[in-house]
Amino acid sequence: MAINIAIDAMGGDRGLAVTVPASIDALKKFSDIHVILVGKQAEIEQVLAGYQYDSSRITVVHAEQVVDMDELPSKALRNKRQSSMRIALNLVKENEAQACVSAGNTGALMAVAKFVLKTLPDIDRPAICTSMPTMQGHVHVLDLGANVGCTGENLLQFAVMGSVLASAVDGNATPRVGLLNIGEEEIKGHQRIKDAHLLIQETSINYVGYIEGDDIYKGNTDVVVCDGFDGNIALKSSEGVAKMIAFYLREAFNRNIFTKIAGLIAYPVLKSFKDKVDPRRYNGASLLGLRKIVIKSHGGADQFAFLQAIAEARLEVSKNVPERISAEVSKLIQGDI
Amino acid sequence: MAINIAIDAMGGDRGLAVTVPASIDALKKFSDIHVILVGKQAEIEQVLAGYQYDSSRITVVHAEQVVDMDELPSKALRNKRQSSMRIALNLVKENEAQACVSAGNTGALMAVAKFVLKTLPDIDRPAICTSMPTMQGHVHVLDLGANVGCTGENLLQFAVMGSVLASAVDGNATPRVGLLNIGEEEIKGHQRIKDAHLLIQETSINYVGYIEGDDIYKGNTDVVVCDGFDGNIALKSSEGVAKMIAFYLREAFNRNIFTKIAGLIAYPVLKSFKDKVDPRRYNGASLLGLRKIVIKSHGGADQFAFLQAIAEARLEVSKNVPERISAEVSKLIQGDI
Known part of the structure; x- marks a missing residue:
């Protein structure tokens, strides 16, 4: 049976111009999916008309x-009951789709998804989890901004959810989990982090202890757990410095005719380097802790990046991520992990 | 009259092998300084013997x-009264030197410096401030880890201190000050940040409001104010991603004989790029809010990086940074800024 994925076709900075072609690419790449494009029907059909695709595999x-x-989450929840985001989530709720992908406003998506789909039993707060490149492969980081001012207990739940996700999608039975802090000395950091440190130690999670910001990229953890504020600071600062480095690299090769020629000669190498650290490859953050699968694409995603978010949705459906999280959290409550 | 700079010659991962030659480089670069090397005399003299220098400009x-x-700050304070760090700070206290530079343990340096030199009147907590590269130049960021769990009032003082530093060392009369947060919506973030937002708005500081992690590197602020935990996360994450990018760039050029040839051809360009974003150029963090000037070098600094920290000390002495901070904080208390 096909995996049905509901796409909030209107979401993101470029809306249909990205979501529609990326959905068609996804159909080509994955023979087991069916896409439901949710949005303004006439506009969607107009964009679809410009492409070749198997019409039996797309529903509008x-x-x-x-x-x-930039709409406030509370307003989106109250006033936008007929929005593409809301209706895409409704389709998941009604089992018409197994996952929803949206490049819309993060706060609104989290609020509406929590309202429509509900959190899993015993999960206090869903978290936003994304994967990021490391020197060894990739790492799953959560939370990235949905929860500010978490308790130690919340962070423990994030550790369980991140560990389940890594185990499910990477096939890694004992993912290494680190807790983001500012020093390796046990005296540093916020109380919530010290609380979480003790709580996670008591579980069977493969906990490696505190890590610092630079460790995120070293590849010595598979999951990084943090408060949403801290995760957002880490993620955004990293994005900022990466953009600055790219800016200066381009500038150096564009300086004059000689540097431009050097750039042409080095182009294949620079291209392979760029592909390796391309943030678009990591697009598609998971809203973990909900009863169903919701993937948040970066608002500025292009067609390639949005395709990765659809691929992430498909992967999580095939791995039954919410069911596995639910099972692990139940074990945690019963003191079994 | 010469500017006397006391160097904690034993501090840092490589100690004398870095601090001594960097000090000799500083004498060559700056004709107006005198260096006091503090540490194990016999060892220092042995290292000095390997170099040519003007012996009238160095005291041991x-x-x-x-x-x-990795010594706990409290232990360093109690048990290491004859340490090179403590004695270098004592020299500053006794006006034998105008500034101290150390690549030693950050926590210990802050604790000992606060004890020996004291904080300026009306400053609650000194902060660690470093400059970082941006797409337009550089930005001063504080606090980077000395203070976890700041109040809005603490953050306001950091805004004043950062603003004074930028104004003094960059000659920028109205530096733009941003407050690190996770979203531009006023509802997000910690209470301390909302409090600081209101407090800074009431001053004459050129306050540009909330900024996010990626804004640090855009060059649209001259000073970024944050809690020490958040600043440390931002700084370390940035370091981590920059190292990862450098790792993949090297890897791409080292893949085979063809990529190595491309690397040789592109070498001058890559070199000029590397110089631009070289973190060693930004070495030398200021412990702001003390009565005297203390500069913290990265523990892993090499000779070039440590020289920058000495240069920062010299610059701050010549610009009377502590006196200017004190004057601005007094105005703040009196409601004049």
């Missing part, structure tokens, strides 16, 4: 409204 | 003890 569901990229 | 002061890189 009309939605009259669009959640704005 | 013996110190029997060394603060270990």
Whole structure:
């Protein structure tokens, strides 16, 4: 049976111009999926008309409204019941789809998803988890901004959820989990982090202890757990410095005719380097802790990046991520892990 | 009159092998300084013997003890009264030197410096401030880890201190100050940050409001204010991602004979790029809010990096940074800024 993926076709900075072609690419790449494009029907059909695709594998569901990229979550929840985001989530709730992908406003997506799909039993707060490149492969980091001011107990739940995700999607039976802090001395950091440190130690999680910001990229952990504020600072600072480095690298090769020639000669090497650290490859953050699968794409995602978010949705459906999280959290409550 | 700079010659991962030659380089670069090397006299003299230098411009002061890189600050304060770090700071206290430079343990340096030199009147907590590269130049970021769990009032003081530093060392009369947060919506973030936001708005500081992690590197602020935990996460994450990018760039050029040839051809360009983003150029963090000037070098600094920290000390002495901070904080208390 096909995996049905509901796409919030209107979401993101470029909306249909990205979501529609990326969905068609996904159909080509994955023979086992069916895509439901949710949004303004006439507009979607107009964009679809420009492409070749198997029409039996795409359904269009009309939605009259669009959640704005800067709309307050509470307003999106109250006033946008006919939005493409809301209707895509409704399709998941009603089992018409097994996952939803949206490049819309993160706060609104989390609020509406929590309201429509509900959190798993015994999960206090869903978290946003993304994977990031490391010198060895990749690492799953959560939370990235959904929860500010977590308790130690919340962070423990994030450790369980991240560990389950890594285990499910990477096939790693004992993912190494680190807790983001500012020093290796046990005296540093916030109380919540010290609490979480003790709580996680008591479980069977493969806990490696405190890590610092630079450790995220070293590849010595598979999961990094942090408060949403801290995770967001780490993620955004990393994005900023990576953009600055790219800026100066381009500038150096564009300085004059000689540097431009050097750039042409080095182009294949620079291209292979760029592909390796390309943030678009890591697009598609998971809203973990909900009863169903919701993937948040970066708002500025292009067609290639949005395709990765759809691929992440498909992978999590095939690995039954929410069911596995639920089972592990139940064990945790019963003191079995 | 010469600027006397006391060097904790034993501090840092490589101690004398870095601090001594960097000090000799500093004498060559700056004709107006005198260096006081504090540490194990026989060892210092042995290293000095390997170099050509003007012996009238270097004094050696013996110190029997060394603060270990992982020593607890409280222990360093209690048990290491004869350490090179402590004696270098004593020289500053006794006006034998105008500034101290140390690559030793950050926590110990802050604790000992606060004890020996004291904080400025009306400053609650000194902060660690470093400059970082941006797409437009550089930015001063504080606090980077000395203070976890700041109040809005503490953050306001950091804004004043950072603003004074930027104004003094960059000659920028109205440095733009941003407050690190996780979103531009006023509802996000910790209470301390919301409090600081209101407090800074009431001053004459050129406050640009909340900024996010990626804004640090854009060059649209001259000073970034944050809690020490958040600043440390931002700094370390940035370091980590920059190292990962450098790792993959090297890897791409080292893959085979063709990529190595491309690397040779592109070498001058890659070199000019590397110089631009070289973190060693930004070595030398200021412990702001003390009565005297203390500069913290990265523990892993090499000779070039440590020289930058000495240059920062010299610059701050010539610009009377502590006096200017004190004057601005007094104005703040009196409601004049």
